[in-house]
Amino acid sequence: MDSRLYVVTGDAFLKGRTLESVIRAAIKGGADCIQLREKDYTGRQLLEAGLLLRRITAEAGVRLIVNDRIDVARAVDADGVHLGQSDLPLQAAREMLAPGKIVGISTHNVQEAVEAERMGADYIGLGPMKPTATKLDTEPVVGPAGVQEVRRHVRLPIVAIGGIKAEDVAEIIQSGANSVAVVTAVIAADDVEAAAKRIRSIVDLERGARV
Numbered sequence: 753m754d755s756r757l758y759v760v761t762g763d764a765f766l767k768g769r770t771l772e773s774v775i776r777a778a779i780k781g782g783a784d785c786i787q788l789r790e791k792d793y794t795g796r797q798l799l800e801a802g803l804l805l806r807r808i809t810a811e812a813g814v815r816l817i818v819n820d821r822i823d824v825a826r827a828v829d830a831d832g833v834h835l836g837q838s839d840l841p842l843q844a845a846r847e848m849l850a851p852g853k854i855v856g857i858s859t860h861n862v863q864e865a866v867e868a869e870r871m872g873a874d875y876i877g878l879g880p881m882k883p884t885a886t887k888l889d890t891e892p893v894v895g896p897a898g899v900q901e902v903r904r905h906v907r908l909p910i911v912a913i914g915g916i917k918a919e920d921v922a923e924i925i926q927s928g929a930n931s932v933a934v935v936t937a938v939i940a941a942d943d944v945e946a947a948a949k950r951i952r953s954i955v956d957l958e959r960g961a962r963v
């Protein structure tokens with residue numbers, strides 16, 4: 753599952769703007785994967801947001817991933833799910849999802865990354881890159897050095913996450929990440945499209961420079 757700019761939702765950062773307008777702007781700026789992640793939503797709210805995001809992402813040819821909720825992913829025909837270490841295990845997701853759907857796993861160290869690859873994940877999230885206020889129960893900082901270490905042990909696409917701002921992106925991609933995932937750096941930006949464009953252009957540049 754290759755991506756370049758993976759944007760994760762966070763409705764606390766919409767600042768009165770609609771989810772639709774913010775995600776449309778993020779996609780216009782170069783987001784190529786959107787994850788619906790709203791830990792405080794009811795099932796019904798998730799379904800509603802998921803249907804909206806499915807419409808927008810399908811129109812744009814962008815992937816939609818649902819965090820944790822395999823049932824919601826199925827209900828909205830998302831492209832896949834993203835699972836944390838304490839969510840349902842990967843095999844359970846595979847059994848519930850149609851063939852070809854994407855399963856990503858959150859990892860925080862080499863051991864979790866290797867295990868995710870062994871179990872057949874399509875990509876790994878790896879974080880946090882830096883301390884972040886967006887997710888309060890994060891593991892110790894992995895950082896670019898952690899990306900380098902994990903890169904030596906897995907072939908799967910690595911999506912770096914956690915506290916990433918535009919100025920961090922070059923080093924993270926140089927360390928071996930395929931992609932960056934962000935909440936606030938894009939969703940909380942005053943100019944969402946410009947913020948996405950800036951990050952996407954750095955990812956493109958650094959990936960192009962990779963030997």
Ligand code: 3NM
Pocket residue numbers: 760858859877878879880881884885886887890891913914915916933934935936937
């Ligand atoms: N997962 P921001 S950090 C959803 O480390 C999530 O696994 C993380 O938000 C992890 O880009 C995080 O605003 C929040 O820092 C990322």
